[in-house]
Amino acid sequence: MKFLRSGSRNAGIVGLTLGEVRKVRKVVTDKMFPERYIVFYGFPHKKIIVKSKVFYADPPLIRGKAMKTATKLVRQPVIAIINAESNCITRDLVEKVVDEIEAGEYSIYVSIPYTSTELEKWYKRFAKLILEVLPDTVLPLYPSYSLVVGVRKYFDLEEETLWNFEHLAVFTASLDSKARVRIDDAGCKDQVQPVFSKMEELFAKSMLKGVIKLAVRKKAIEREQGFRILSEAGVKVQ
Amino acid sequence: MKILLALSRNYFRQLVVTVNNVKPFPKILVVSNDEEVEALCKHFGFEFRRVSEVQSIEELHEYDMAILALGEDAENIAVLRAIKGYGIPIIIALQHNKNNRDIFVSEGVHYIVDVDEYLYANLSAMLLPDTWISITPISLIPRVKVAFYRVLRRALLGISYDDIRELLSKLGLNIYAEFFNRFGNRSTGRVLATGDYIVISGFEEDVDRAVKELEKLFKKLEEIQASRVSQQIKTREYG
Numbered sequence: 001m002k003f004l005r006s007g008s009r010n011a012g013i014v015g016l017t018l019g020e021v022r023k024v025r026k027v028v029t030d031k032m033f034p035e036r037y038i039v040f041y042g043f044p045h046k047k048i049i050v051k052s053k054v055f056y057a058d059p060p061l062i063r064g065k066a067m068k069t070a071t072k073l074v075r076q077p078v079i080a081i082i083n084a085e086s087n088c089i090t091r092d093l094v095e096k097v098v099d100e101i102e103a104g105e106y107s108i109y110v111s112i113p114y115t116s117t118e119l120e121k122w123y124k125r126f127a128k129l130i131l132e133v134l135p136d137t138v139l140p141l142y143p144s145y146s147l148v149v150g151v152r153k154y155f156d157l158e159e160e161t162l163w164n165f166e167h168l169a170v171f172t173a174s175l176d177s178k179a180r181v182r183i184d185d186a187g188c189k190d191q192v193q194p195v196f197s198k199m200e201e202l203f204a205k206s207m208l209k210g211v212i213k214l215a216v217r218k219k220a221i222e223r224e225q226g227f228r229i230l231s232e233a234g235v236k237v238q
Numbered sequence: 239m240k241i242l243l244a245l246s247r248n249y250f251r252q253l254v255v256t257v258n259n260v261k262p263f264p265k266i267l268v269v270s271n272d273e274e275v276e277a278l279c280k281h282f283g284f285e286f287r288r289v290s291e292v293q294s295i296e297e298l299h300e301y302d303m304a305i306l307a308l309g310e311d312a313e314n315i316a317v318l319r320a321i322k323g324y325g326i327p328i329i330i331a332l333q334h335n336k337n338n339r340d341i342f343v344s345e346g347v348h349y350i351v352d353v354d355e356y357l358y359a360n361l362s363a364m365l366l367p368d369t370w371i372s373i374t375p376i377s378l379i380p381r382v383k384v385a386f387y388r389v390l391r392r393a394l395l396g397i398s399y400d401d402i403r404e405l406l407s408k409l410g411l412n413i414y415a416e417f418f419n420r421f422g423n424r425s426t427g428r429v430l431a432t433g434d435y436i437v438i439s440g441f442e443e444d445v446d447r448a449v450k451e452l453e454k455l456f457k458k459l460e461e462i463q464a465s466r467v468s469q470q471i472k473t474r475e476y477g
Contacts, residue, residue, distance in 0.1 A: 044337060053344070055312070056337040069312035075319060 008034050011098050011149075012074030015084030016066050018042035018193060021050060024084045027091050028052055035074050038084060041066035061195065063144070064206070067165035071155040078102060079155060081166075083146035088112045088188035097149045107179040108150035110166055113142035116192040122204035129229055130211055133221055138174040139211075140167065140183050143204070146190050154179070159217075161210040163203035171211055175218055205235050239264040240301045242326070244289070244317045246309035247274045249332070253307060254282065267295075269317065270308075292317060298324040307332040311341075318345050332356075368392060370449055383445045387436040387452075395459045397430050405455060406448060413440035413448055 012035030015021065015028040019042045028036055029051040036052035043060050055073060057066045070081050078101055082089055089112065097109045123143035130139060148166045154173045161168065173179040196203075209230060216226045230237050241264045243253060257266065267285045268275065269292055279286040287295060289308075304326045306314045311334050318331065322345070330349040331342055342350050367390035372383055399417055406415055419425040420433030438448055 044335075047337075053341055054337075055341060056335045058311070058335050069310065072310075072312040072316050075316075 008032055009078070009098055009102060010034075010076050011078035011080055011102070012036070012076040013080045013082065013094075014039055014070035014074060015052075015082050016041060016063065016070070017048070017084040018061075018195065019048065021048060021084045022087065024082060024086060024089055025050065027082070027089060027094055028084060030091065032095070033080075035076055037070065037073055039066050039070050039073075063163050064161040064165050064210075067148075068157075068160060071152065071165075074152070077152055078149070079152050080147075080149040082148070083112075083114055083190060085193070086112065086114070086146040086190045088186065088190060089147060093186060094147065094149075097147065101149055101151065105180070106182045107176075108148075108154060108166075108170055108173050108181045110140060110145045110148050110170065110181070110183045111186050112146040112188055112190060113185050114144045114146045114190040114192060115142050116197075116200070118197070119143045119192060119200045119203065122200045123207070126204045126208040126233060129208065129233055130215075133225065133229060134215065136174075137220075138170060138181055138183070140170060142185070143207070144192075145183075147186075157214070159210045159213050161203075162199075162206040164207055167207055168210055168214055171214055172218070175220060205233065208233055209235050209237075239303070240267070241265070242267050242269065242298065242301050242304040242321070244269045244292075244304070244306045244308050244314070245275055246270065246307065247272045248309065249307040250275055250278060253305065267297075267301075271313075289313070289317060292320045298326065301326050303328045303330070305330045311335055311338050315341060315345060318342075318347065322346065370453075372445070372449075381442050382439070383442045384437065384439040385445050385449055387438075389430050389434045389436070390432055392456055392460070393430050393432040393434070395430075395456070395463055397456070397459060398428050399425075399430070400428070401455070402436070402452065405451060409448065409451060411440065411444040411448055413438055413444050415448070 009032055011033055013028060013033040014037045015024055016039050021028065021038065028038060038048065038050055038052055038054045039057050040048065040054055041057045041060055041063065044056060048054060055069065057069050059065070067081055071079060078098060080094060080098060082094065100106060101109055120143060127139050144164045145166055150169055154169045157168055157172065159168055170181055173181050212226045212229060215221045216223050227237060241257065243266060245253060245268055257264065267287065268279050269287050269289055270276065271289050276286050298321060301324070304321060306317055306329070308314050308317065314331050318329070329347050330351065331347045332351050332353060333339060333342055334353050336352055336354070339350060367388050370385055370387050372385040374380055374383055376382055406413065416437045417425045418435040418437065419431070425434060438445055
């Protein structure tokens, strides 16, 4: 296996962080990825020093925006976005997932849930509304994931959310008949930091808004139907 | 001369005004994601392309300058890498977050313009002598106001800072007043000098009242000064 590791993949890796890079330091600075970044989305008084390039995202504390900037930074065909404060991610897991996607088995691979109980509660309430209208599509079980790897064309989207960008990518992939999506939990969970407490409802609502806008743009549902769902859920529309 | 402009709608007007002054008029190619920019380009007669098409424009070999002023740093970096291979001799980029300077430098930008510095330079030019200028710094809270005053001729009156402080404290308003010298540092002298700035911030009604009272003070002192000068001039009566 050693000679395989030395060879480089057609993939770029981005670690999202609020200020710390724990176990993941070795994964993010690994030379098997030709493009390595750390996107910092906390308050800018902290500074982190690592081998790979650090990008400071504006405005702070918006994970969806940070993920979107990550997709803009990387130019390789495969993109891996990981939570750099995770305790579950290992180098072997990331390598395995990237190899599977390069081999063409899946187009998006999502694993290791990154949740809190409050966030799950709100997420399930709003995910139900989407699945009632669009029963054939795939939506992940948890509100966000620590490891998101996929082909870049599914991440090139105009829509924005406050918390999760992976749901939009999974949703677009599920509308495409050729794409295969894999969602699993690798027997491990990450907890959301206490900074984000009491914003759960906002995050879930923005997720609903993003997915429904996407569905309207892709013509999976009609415009009026989308507006009706959003107004029932209590989401403001311009 | 051929110029590549990567623009978001916020910076369109200012850049086009500056480019219009260049003579002979250069050839311009505009790259953007915004629909408003596309409509404006049709109006002005510039060539327009989408950001996603940049890599496939082969004429870029012949271009002399590229100015990148998109809405986000990540977008600017993405365009930068796309045009890296074409070897454009001068590249200027707008930077929103000063912590990202290292990435811009390592990607090979020749000139970096920081948004904050740019704003500061514009503001300081805006402050005309002997006039009050007020702005609302936070658009969400229209009641909070900041008023600037730049002293020029009225420095002759010899008004001390203590006079102004006393007047403002008598009024009993919720405001914050500060004095700066012409270099932008907090002034240490006793008397208003030429080039000094007076800055008053607070709620709108309070700031307006303070400005009105200060104007009254200045005018009164001007009258006194004028009468003094007129007494010194000797007049002769004929007849």
